[in-house]
Amino acid sequence: MDKVNTISLFPKGEKLPNEWFTGEAFLSPLVSKDKNNEFSAGAVTFEIDARTNWHTHPKGQVLIVIEGSGFYQEKGKAARAITKGDVVNIPENVEHWHGASAKTSMTHIAITNFKEDVQVTWLKPVTNEEFNQANNQK
Amino acid sequence: MDKVNTISLFPKGEKLPNEWFTGEAFLSPLVSKDKNNEFSAGAVTFEIDARTNWHTHPKGQVLIVIEGSGFYQEKGKAARAITKGDVVNIPENVEHWHGASAKTSMTHIAITNFKEDVQVTWLKPVTNEEFNQANNQK
Numbered sequence: 001m002d003k004v005n006t007i008s009l010f011p012k013g014e015k016l017p018n019e020w021f022t023g024e025a026f027l028s029p030l031v032s033k034d035k036n037n038e039f040s041a042g043a044v045t046f047e048i049d050a051r052t053n054w055h056t057h058p059k060g061q062v063l064i065v066i067e068g069s070g071f072y073q074e075k076g077k078a079a080r081a082i083t084k085g086d087v088v089n090i091p092e093n094v095e096h097w098h099g100a101s102a103k104t105s106m107t108h109i110a111i112t113n114f115k116e117d118v119q120v121t122w123l124k125p126v127t128n129e130e131f132n133q134a135n136n137q138k
Numbered sequence: 139m140d141k142v143n144t145i146s147l148f149p150k151g152e153k154l155p156n157e158w159f160t161g162e163a164f165l166s167p168l169v170s171k172d173k174n175n176e177f178s179a180g181a182v183t184f185e186i187d188a189r190t191n192w193h194t195h196p197k198g199q200v201l202i203v204i205e206g207s208g209f210y211q212e213k214g215k216a217a218r219a220i221t222k223g224d225v226v227n228i229p230e231n232v233e234h235w236h237g238a239s240a241k242t243s244m245t246h247i248a249i250t251n252f253k254e255d256v257q258v259t260w261l262k263p264v265t266n267e268e269f270n271q272a273n274n275q276k
Contacts, residue, residue, distance in 0.1 A: 037251065038251075039249075062168075062179065064247065089169050092174055
């Protein structure tokens with residue numbers, strides 16, 4: 001595991017529901033939507049093999065990877081390996097998933113914009129076949 | 139110095155102008171304002187003794203401290219010591235400064251909202267007397 005001998009920036013937080021996440025994913029909230037911030041922000045930790053379902057954001061989301069490495073994949077495209085220090089500016093209404101790899105955990109900050117009161121539309125789980133394909137691509 | 143033996147998450151970036159910052163402060167841009175994001179985000183590193191001028195944000199700013207420690211102070215209030223893992227949700231139109239301490243550097247992510255095209259109004263430098271007072275308070 002890649003987190004031995006490192007100290008996490010944030011508490012791991014609460015487990016995220018398996019209705020929308022495969023495996024062990026956790027959310028540590030950082031800031032809520034308010035009169036100034038048209039977004040919420042949190043640190044999401046994906047243990048090895050954990051990932052979001054496929055989903056879309058009506059007004060996009062920014063990921064900032066702060067520990068470990070994993071994947072970001074848009075539907076119909078190759079998965080992109082992402083690692084500590086990487087930033088992903090996810091467009092609106094694009095079906096995608098993100099998460100750990102089969103060998104590494106990953107923590108990212110997520111800044112998720114609101115469109116009116118909606119941040120995300122959840123879709124189907126990422127299958128083991130889809131996840132393995134991301135892990136095995138060259 | 140507190141950064142020996144650690145690896146920074148982001149490149150240190152470009153030096154910030156001494157018109158608005160005292161000492162050695164650096165910006166590594168992470169994401170720009172666009173049609174979804176009503177903010178820009180960047181990692182700001184303050185070397186020992188470095189700090190912003192006093193300033194205000196018309197629509198607030200969120201700080202997420204990712205390395206080291208330093209201070210956040212609103213005008214007329216005691217300085218608040220902030221450290222790795224701390225989050226500050228800065229209100230709109232409140233005069234304040236942030237930066238390193240006299241003994242530690244600090245890096246924070248800053249998520250800075252726009253009000254129309256304005257993010258910040260810069261004011262006077264934080265004097266050495268003001269900075270020393272923050273460092274010497276109990």
